[in-house]
Amino acid sequence: MLKKSKIIGIALAVLAAPALVAAQTLRFGLAEDPDILDPTLARTFVGRIVFAALCDKLVDIDEKLNIVPQLATSYEWSADHKALTLKLRQGVTFHDGEKFDAAAVKFNIERHKNMAGSNRKGELAPVSSVDVIDPSTVRLNLSAPFAPLLAQLADRAGMMVSPKAAQAAGDKFGTNPVCSGPFKFVERVAQDRIVVERYPNYWNKGEIHLDKIIYLPIVDSTVRLANLKSGQLDFIERVAPSDIPALKTDSRFKISRITEIGYQGITINVGKSDIAQKTSIGKDPRVREAFELALDREGIVQVAMDGEADIGNQWVAPSNPFYAKNVPIPKRDVAKAKALLKEAGVPNPTISLMTPTTSDVQKIAQVVQSMVKEAGFDVKIQSTEFATSLNMADKGDFEAYVLAWSGRADPDGNIFSFAACKQPLNYSGFCKPEVDELLNKSRTTLDPAERKKIFEQIATILIAKERPDIYLFHRHWLWAYTSKLSGLHTIPDGLVRVQGLTLK
């Protein structure tokens, strides 16, 4: 009898133990395996999700894309807009105990600018030097005014790593990153897990309620969801839109969404290679206008995205403050599209549409194909493995290309490299001096109202006339998580901020 009660006692103790010491561990399902965890060298979107826990930035963005303080408490532009002075937060330490100060900022900006293989060089190109004014004040001197700078500092270019650790580890720093974010790096097993644990000396520790986060890359969205449903994961990102209706009716889970800052669109080769002059869609803007008029964006979003996207016609979503309202989304008009094709002398143009092989993009291409057919277009879908398609796009070996961009907080990050002459992401090969001039002006103009006017002028040329890129829609970032989790702030960049997250 005694034995029995003893057993029950032990059983109860075992059952109760996890509840008593319930360390809050969040198991987070990622859609891909991140690349190197060094803010200077990192190149992938998914890596930025992990950085949100590991590495604080000088500034951050909020739900409405406003710049908000993080490691810098305030900033001030000089009168000529060629210097940005940042006041730094005091009492901040890196995970190795080193102090964060102006010298650390100088070190980091210079590391971003000078390290071999740095992906931040371009983002910080206008920064010519960094002055340490006092331990909590730093000034970035620019070769020319650069409006997107603050948005760059709200991303990897503004991430601060421990100078001591970075100097010691060299280019291997990413295998054991040391930053000043709310969580510190514990371990990484490639393609399996990245574990981070709470940094007890975080400057804003009142906002941190989790003890540990385990990031688990699970590529297949069905399997990711199955893991959430069976309780192996607490949180998943990039839920497939088709899984949302079933999740909505399940009280064990919650769903959050926000419209992305990126876009999905079709790039047309208008000058990247000789092919542009050989296709009617490449050489004649009227054919491109007809193509756009033949599209029913609402229909594409319903069929290909299960309604989980906002339709759009520009590099930023209609809800973005920099959206050019003077060029609204055109309504579908097949009759006008046919008339334009007739006018251009090509009633039945044939177009080869290069499409990466992922199923969602294939679906988009198929819907587009059937829609434009009604206006007379004969679209041939050319499915191409992603890396190969990028190379073909870079060489101009394509006619039209379905391509997505993950987006940047400042509109410049969504348009400059795509539309200015000879820029790396300008696959369309579009090049007009007047657009270059406007794009450069949008970079040197700091006043948002002034900038908006410039973007309106750019839209008049790019969206209403030339159409080297036909924008389709802006996807929703979709997150699903256990109903025990609360405090999620949805930020349009799709990166999950760990501040405020609580597991019951």
Next chain:
Amino acid sequence: MFNYLLQRLATIVPTLFFVSVLIFGLQQLLPGDPAMILAGEERDPTVIAYLHQKLHLDEPLPVRYLYWVGGVFRGDLGESQRIQKPVLDLIVEKLPVTIELAMLAILIALTIGITAGVISAVARDTVWDYAANVFALWGLSTPNFWLGIMLILLFSVTLGWLPASGYVSPFEDLKGNLAGMIMPAFVLGNATAAVLMRHTRSAMLQVLGTDYVRTARAKGLDERVVILKHALRNALTPVITLGALEFGTLLSGAVLTEQVFTIPGFGKLIVDAVFNRDYAVVQGVVLFTATAYITLNLLADLAYFIVNPRLRDRQEAVA
């Protein structure tokens, strides 16, 4: 026996050389500039130029081959460009996972395959035979990823008995490890079992029709002894070869199964590396598995000697 072993070892050297050339050459045939995809979303031209220089991409192919092979001889398989980890470390990290999965799978495959094969041969043209054949056909024709997802939905989502995916080290949590491995091992073993069953069946049928089996039966031996000792032992030779080859295949990574169950083994490593054009990883892992495959093949040949005395005698006569 020793001469035979030497002979076989001598053929391995040129084989490995050709394999290394093939791995390197085929990789270069992949379309797309690796620096382009490795440079990430921004595709900064300075980063692309840097990667070209770092990976010797602008040098002629033979020179690049020598860079790689030179490294291999020094025990340096290069490093992953994506996560900057030495390829050898990645192999050491993934190998136990892949070996465990392959061993569990081959265990399941052999158990099911040989048993079903023997039953269907012995009970030829009965309902048992048909049932085993239907099973084999099912195993061969069911796509791995589909079966995997169905198992996850049944055992993890609906019943909640097993974890849906992921891997725990057996040294950390043996029960958790087996719980996570049983579904992927079954999915893999299931397909292999079908192949083994077909081979066991045909080999058994052949052996059961031979004179010595008739003699054994005529001697009045117990049927169980006839089947298991006289017939099965002889029929197993081709099945062992096949089993070893299948094991080699499993070692090179079960791409789809690992993807579905998120098992961090060779299959996932190679596929991700191919899509990310992480050449050093692809080359290193393929070279490693090719070597393992060749070695297994050799071991299978040696196993014949042990199982089949006739081979041993013939070799000794020649020697």
